[in-house]
Amino acid sequence: MSQPPSEPPQGGFGAPQDQPPTPPTPPVPPAAPAQGGFGAPPNTPQDTPPPPAAPPAPGYGYPQQPGPYAQPGPYAQQPQQPQQPGPYAQPPQQPTGPYAQPPQQPGPYAQPGPYAQPGPYGQQPAYGQQPPYGQQPAYGSGYGYPGQAQYPGGPGGPGTPPPPPGGSKNPFKGRPAMVVGAAVAALLVVGGTVWAVSGGGGDDGKKPVAQDSKGGKASSSADPVNPGDGSGNGGGDPEDLNAGRQAGEAKVLWYKQAPDAPGSGADAPGLWITDKAAVKAAYTQVFAYNVGDGKPTWDPITFPQPICAVTPQKTSDDKVVVAYKSGAGDSAKCNQLQQIDLDTGAKGWSGKVADGALFDSTLTIELSVTGKTLMVGRSQSGTAYDITSGKKLWDKKNYGQACYPAAFAGGAKLLSVASCGAATDTEHDEVQQLDPATGKVKWTTKIPKGWTVERTYSVDPVVIYMTNKDQKKVNVTTFKDNGAVRSQLKSSDAFRPECGFAILDRDLTGCFGTAADANTLYLPTEAKSGANEIVAFDLSTGKEKWRVKSPAAESMLPLKMDGTRLIAYVEPSYDAGGQIVSIPTTGSSHKTTKLLQNPQGTASVENGFFSKAVDYVDGRFYISTTRLTGNDQSKEKLMLAYGK
Secondary structure (H helix, E strand, C coil): CCCCCCCCCCCCCCECCCCCCCCCCCCCCCCCCCCCCCCCCCCCCCCCCCCCCCCCCCCCCCCCCCCCCCCCCHHHHCCCCCCCCCCCCCCCCCCCCCCCCCCCCCCCCCCCCCCCCCCCCCCCCCCCCCCCCCCCCCCCCCCCCCCCCCCCCCCCCCCCCCCCCCCCCCCCCCCCCCEECCCCEEEEECCCCEEEEECCCCCCCCCCCCCCCCCCCCCCCCCCCCCCCCCCCCCCCCCCCCCCCCCCCCEEEEEEECCCCCCCCEECCCCEECCCEEEEEECCEEEEEECCCCCEEEEEEECCCCEEEECCCCCCCCEEEEEECCCCCCCCCCCEEEEEECCCCCEEEEEECCCCCCCCCCCCCEEEEECCEEEEECCCCEEEEECCCCCEEEEECCECCCEEEEEEECCCCEEEEEEECCCCCCCEEEEEEECCCCCCEEEEEECCCCEEEEEEEEECCEEEEEEECCCCEEEEEEECCCCCEEEECCCCCCECCEECEECCCCCCCCEECCEECCCEEEEEECCCCCCCEEEEEECCCCCEEEEEECCCCCCEEEEEEECCEEEEEECCCCCCCCEEEEEECCCCCCCCEEEEECCHHHHHHHHHCCCEEEEEECCEEEEEECEECCCCCCCCEEEEEEEC
């Protein structure tokens, strides 16, 4: 097999995605650069709404295709058409060998491979074409089970799916902000293959001033039990979720009711597990519960306005940053920051994020942590702070040929994705790795024209998922430590990580159901009938190494690496709870070993989370919702902890 070119040629790759119709993009009002650095926010922070501005050009979205987990229908019966070479494609080669197929459309870094054949769904409907009347999403599509509201409290009332990203690529489009709604999948093609994947500043020269305050004390044992606002001590069980628990099933160690939320719903982002506490944000509060018994470890922290962004990661000493809105109403900025110690509940420094230049607003922001660096992303720029002190470190501004940083991804590495040359013949994306301490660019990779970086399946190693709106194609590419192309994934299977919708733009780290180690990427296949599989891909070649089938009839999703073991979550069915399993990634055997079997009595609760955050730590499994319905009659759960 030939190797990827060292200098990627121009062009595109992949196949169409399924997404709901694109709604209008909310206007982003222009704002002059704000003066001053971080300081103590007022008791009731309010921003004077800026005058309305004409809406910017809508951000790039996904091509409109049939429903989120579209099943083979009349379109699948149409004959396959030969595909044309992509931008990184090498000249078509005559296929040989047992897997030989006619030449297919390679991706931007594509090479012909044994699995580069047409996907199981065949030719897709035209861009923007709706599914046939009566064709419904499959169970497990992220829209809930039959009879369940498709999206809690979303725009337009119950049952309305969350808005997808939309429009054309534009450096003035909004920040990805929080991920909302159910996990929604789409049909994607990589290297001629169908994949099922969801989805889809100003510097005033002043340094911020860190403000210290102390958090609350732990509640007493006399506190009420699960009163519905998240403050109960977890000592009782008014709703016995362990009733009828069978031999071998794990038990619900504790659970918490969701706090009150508006009828339109509210966000509940984040889930952080420390040695002591399971910490969860919901609407205007942050709650902390003892990992073993669910009793509060510290009083809830309450903010004057809804929480609008959190750091998905925590520091090594268990610090996070939460952002909340500056006021009420659609014009409120997401610009108030608060550092929190997850172990004690102490509030550290606080501050206000300044707007950037014209069109570079903080209506929505994204937060990430890399080492001790907090990265705050606006719509066209970013600012880095020392997460311990709140001191400003550096700015990431526009550069080169009108390149505007459009998104950031943190974790083991700090990545920046910029939109360059908007509305010109040279329009393209660029990916950079940044030094989190200094902002220095370690490497830059130019993405071919027409391709948009939508997700990072891993930041270390770097694995990105890209789409091409015009060609209605996608690609998954991994990069070397110097930014050079390492490989592209090649497979004939349909895959389905679960990714939320970013309201206005991309959400690089918004996917659940992918995992990676230094040399392997693990992705879940789409379950066409019966159990699905997890496939391990060699990141040096892009080829499949091995696969393992789900031990149940429901889908199995990778969660995280635990040494040389892959931890995976098997989704619940109607009559069985979910499972946590481990899979050895070395050696010749890759059979699953059951670590926990959740009780059947909570299967409806697990199924009822429209979008979720989960973790498995020290033998306990935690699952929480990331979206509150606001339905007072539903006895909505905020989170549960399972163990033996």
